[in-house]
Amino acid sequence: MQLKHIMNFGGLPTILISTITGALIGYLLPKLQARIQKRKRASLNYTEDDNLVSGDTYKMLLVVRMDLKMGKGKVAAQCAHAACGSVEVATKRNPDILKKWRMEGQAKVVVKIQTEEELIALGRTASDQGVLSYIVRDAGRTQIEAGSRTVLALGPGKKSDIDMITGHLKLL
Known part of the structure; x- marks a missing residue:
């Protein structure tokens, strides 16, 4: 053939x-x-040795208020607002950490908190420790009252710095 x-x-x-x-x-x-x-x-002036020397990796933590009883879609949208806002803050205040976080895959972790008072206190603690933060205030168009603080974004920052402040919080 x-x-x-x-x-x-x-x-x-x-x-x-x-x-x-x-x-x-x-x-x-x-x-x-x-x-x-x-x-x-x-x-980006970044090598894999950068986090080996410090023993650190980078992440962003999103802290969601549970007392608002937001639906899953609302929580997702508020977390997206928080992540975007946090990146804007990092762009202005600490672009080096932002670059390192991006190079490592932009890790994000979502945890829960019970009240607005706890959320505000956590944001103050982060600020006092030099950790970047951003709080989302809802526009009030759907499920939540206008101006309500819904999600706190911490970082991007060193995982160890964020964990020191939030290690007690549970995953959402």
Whole structure:
């Protein structure tokens, strides 16, 4: 049986050329991706040793008030507002930590708190400790009264700094 559908390129069948090309791509692509990541880190003045020396990684913590009894969608929207607001604050006040947090994958953790008073006190403690913070105040268009404080974002910042303030809080 003749294989008429196999074309020859300089005596090599297409299947062989495809196999060789695939192997080269499989070998070279990870190396290229590693070089791109290395250049990206270098452009941000960040190396993997940065957090090895300090023993720290970076995260953002979103603290949700449970006494408001928000629906799941409302909580998600308020957390998104908090994360965006926190990034805006970090852009102005501490762009280096923001860059490191981004390089590590932008870790976000959501925890719960019971009252507005606890939320405000936690925000003050964070501020006193030098941890970036942002409190969301609801516009009052749906489930919550206008001006209600719904979510507190802490960070992005060093995980150890945030955990020192919030280690007692439970995951949502």
